[in-house]
Amino acid sequence: MSISNGDDAEKAEGPIRQRRRAGEQVRMTDVAARAGVSVMSVSRAIRDPERVSPKIRARVEKAMRETGYVPNALASSLASQRTRIVAAIVPFINASFGDTIRGITDVLHPSGYELLIGETGHSMQVEERLTNAFLSHRVDGLLLTGHSHTQGVRERLRNLKVPVVETWNLTDEPMDQIVGFSNYEAARAMTRYLIGQGRRHIGYLGGITKDNDRATDRERGYIDEMTVADLPCDRSLRSYRKLEFRHGGEGCEELLERHPDIDAIFAASDMLAVGALFRCIKRGIAVPDDIAIAGFDDSDISSAIHPALTTVRVPRYEMGSRAAQMLLQRLDTDEETYGQKVVDLGFEILIRDST
């Protein structure tokens, strides 16, 4: 018995037939024929092996191996109206969101879901394009970063009734559900701590706030806390940068130039904090004696450097895993079993040597 793939079944038929398929792929029909069962038995043997007799199961498995059959998920999805694909949209693919993505896949994969990842580069326009592309592919659910989205995205997701979980921040009015921590409160808490340490001229080094609610909220937290303490926090004390190490150094220079008497820098990202810290060291400024430096995120590097960085620990992995769980709960149960709309995973101020 040779391992052909069913071409022989097309015994020179009438002329006007079979335009497509030049005997390309192995189909379920081919497997069924070889196993001597119906296609439905093959279908069942694949996705619910328990509901088919051991005898049939064995023959189907054998036939699948012999033919090298690869199930067609497109056809399956079209027929069943579900893709078992979830999409996640993140601003940037880096170590931080890598942890979140790992949290997501660790939950999705055991349940048989795949993850489609999109990167916006912090642009809501790109987010909209990605959303449309993913909806076109009929993803079963969507994981978004943050709660600021274009009107187009909001409308479309509402109309299509696709389950959505937002992450990495909190808001009273999520599109659907949201899981994260309060970037605003975390920034306030860190600023408060710095003030409590006796620092008075605290500069702020933050991410670019356009299209970024996390960056915006962190900045608000700093400003509000400084204002409450009646300390200066005007525009000249704040520098906005892309989240790369070298920009931390540049931002640090900028602040030092404008305010040589600065006694602390609160960087709303460890990347920026580390960049700033090294610039200080290079210039002979003692950390934390002359200037205290605090970061945000608790990246892997923050504890490896010297002096170790004071920072905010955020639940990167947990936001991913929890978001995925929330989505699955709604996808895998028949009734719309909602959990909480807003899940606060909290944060933690980690005091180390740089402050």
Next chain:
Amino acid sequence: MSISNGDDAEKAEGPIRQRRRAGEQVRMTDVAARAGVSVMSVSRAIRDPERVSPKIRARVEKAMRETGYVPNALASSLASQRTRIVAAIVPFINASFGDTIRGITDVLHPSGYELLIGETGHSMQVEERLTNAFLSHRVDGLLLTGHSHTQGVRERLRNLKVPVVETWNLTDEPMDQIVGFSNYEAARAMTRYLIGQGRRHIGYLGGITKDNDRATDRERGYIDEMTVADLPCDRSLRSYRKLEFRHGGEGCEELLERHPDIDAIFAASDMLAVGALFRCIKRGIAVPDDIAIAGFDDSDISSAIHPALTTVRVPRYEMGSRAAQMLLQRLDTDEETYGQKVVDLGFEILIRDST
């Protein structure tokens, strides 16, 4: 004219019909009906607007907007036998592979392709699972990291004739095509440089070599060059670690303990190098005076720290963009227009302050 979605077309038909679709989605038929044209005109207006009269195009666009139509890529792919999806499998989602992924999407998106990303965690078993899942979804092409894969993956990809481009290393026998640089030669070159600087007791701090041809080749490069120079490089001079900052510190301790007289550390990853560098600083060991430290990858951080890290610059972004181009060339042209089978993008030794 209200914006219903075509339910009214189902005017109480005979009893035994319409089992599925409870008036769920808007279909192309609905758009066509509303625009007063055939479905084919809608189809063409969407994917090749030039080939349809401006009049029809306008009416279709209007109808699409009014109905909130979202094309169904599943149905489209099933019928056309192409998904316009490419999958990339990387060992880890971090800043390094983030750059490569950015290179890929920057090329893919303008051509209308989406990217499906899989993370193996450095396990070939997981790579195999992911490959099967992606093939099930009928991706048009596959981008793999490195050239070591399970037998299962090799066979399946060969049988299915899916275009594959491997990246991040070189080999004379790619599965299909490969674009990258020689990890082996780069490691030799850096080792040679260190020896040229008068270093004699050079420790090696590398990634775990299991299932990882890049790590293996870097280690081979170090060993071969040391051997040629008749310098020691036995197992006790080598430490293998996961690529995280803190493991760099631990590996550094291990080497120092076993060989207190070590005068250089070649870390086959900037993460490890930076971790090692800070551990030295913490312990009062002068870098580079007492110990020279070299890294690999030219991560963003390597130039931001103090002393700045000597390292190997590798074409992270270019490997992604070039790999995507190579794939597209074969996907978008009718004949199988192969370019070169092996594309060497080279590397560069960046000498800074740590050596």
Next chain:
DNA sequence: CTGTTAGCGCATTCAG
């Protein structure tokens, strides 16, 4: 430039 016809490969129903 436009419309008609016939599947793409599978899962849902329902009957045995």
Next chain:
DNA sequence: CTGAATGCGCTAACAG
């Protein structure tokens, strides 16, 4: 526990 019929939403191939 198994099988037969039907359509998921779209596009390729042809004809007009």
